[in-house]
Amino acid sequence: MTLSGLHVPLITPFAPDGTVDLPALERLAADVLDAGASGVVALGTTGEPSSLTPAERASVLTVLADVCRDAQLIVGANDAGALRAAPASATAALTLVPPFVRPGADGVVAHLTALAAESPVPLVIYHVPYRTAQPLTADAVRRLAAIPGVAGMKLAVGGIDADTITLMADPPAGFAILGGDDAFISPLLALGAHGGILASAHLATAEYAALTRAWEPALGHRLARLSAALFAEPNPTVIKGVLYAQGRIATPDVRLPLLPAAPESVRAALDQAGQGWSVSTGAV
Template identity: 65%
Template sequence: MTLTGLYVPLITPFDRSGGVALDALEALAVQVLADGARGLVALGTTAEPSSLDPAEQRAVLRVVTRVCRDRHAPLVVGANTPEALRALADHPEVVAALTTVPSFVRPGEEGALAHLTRLAADSPVPLVVYDIPYRTGQYLSAATLRRLADVPGVAGLKYAPGGINADTVDLFADLPSDLAVLGGDDAFISPLLALGAHGGILASAHVATARFVRLIEAWHAGDVAEARALGGRLSLLSAALFTEPNPSVVKAVLHAQGRIPTPDVRLPLLPAHPDSASAALTAVERLPATRRG
């Protein structure tokens, strides 16, 4: 399995009673696929999974699974424990699990590698390892990420190191042929694609799906002029969408566009300030027109 292109990590919209707005979720899933996304991510961090009870999580997965099945689109599901991974065996639409490096305990690179190796061995689906050290507290070097590529059952990497650093350059200079790298730092997706990333898992792509699809296509096709121009504007959009904890601003923009019934998030998140939503909407308006390749 090769993971390429754009995957949208879906938010969980809430209705005015505070429940999950399943109809709005389905409409979002259908729309981003219609706009060119390769696949979807359900119950990733953008979905606020820790604030959903088990019944809500099952309902979300049921809706997104149905959309992917009907449209023959690959589905990745956030799952970080043996129990959560085993539950994916009942969903043939799921091509991989998005699994974070263990957080808070800071087990060291060897401990993180051993943990992920054990999860991959017991998982019914391949893992896409989510490397996001500014959230987990555990940094993984380029050498360790290459070792991950040799772990049976690890198919890819959601790479979100917080920018472009020496290990980023090192990794892409000698990228394992069987490791799909999907950028996860939205504001840096264009330079990551220029270095050789296979695609992205991007919350910002809720808002401008077709343009993020085109950005990936342009870099892969070698259309540097278009990729640079589009990438710069999309980076500004992503920066605006992440001025507050994700997905607060994304939800505010989607609500302003009439695509979800409320902009609500659940504690410990707070709703975005109106100024943040306004700035992000302005960034959307300033995006250049684009063509499909």
């Protein structure tokens, strides 16, 4: 199995009473799939999973497993317990490189080898060194790609660095490289990435899906401006503000430690989203 195309890491919408708005979540998932996404990510960092109770996380997985019966479902899971809780129908688990402790490449390989051996689904490793503080060379990524049960990587290194170019010049066979830095997805696709896991694709889903299927530079440049506006404040605060302004979710609420996006950031993103982009079932 080689993952490809667009996967949308879904927000967790909250109702006015503070509970998880499961009907809104179901609608958002259906919207992005109808617009051409290959699948969704449940309980990724965009979904604020650390702020959810175990019961809330379980309800999110139940809803999205049902919506994704004919689509790919990737589940955010960083330990053995979370991996075992993944629905049987899940395509893969998105598993973070160990954050903060900086175990080195050998420690990362050993840790993910152990998790892959316990996981009932393949792993997609989430490499985001500006959050984890753990860099990995291209050779280290190739070692990870050789682990049985590892299907690919969400690559989000904050740009296109030398290791990315080295990796993309000779990518591991059968290993899906999915871009995870929304503003840099176009150049990464140009280098040969298989697709992207892109929070920005809550908006302009059809265009992001088209870009991941067939890279086109002018479209990539326009979507980079939209992504920059949507990530002007901590993710997913601006995305939630825009979805709320469009009437697609009941509140723009996030849970601590996040705070709602400033109105001017939401307005700027709405300006970008209003420039002829389609969203889910219609036009902005």
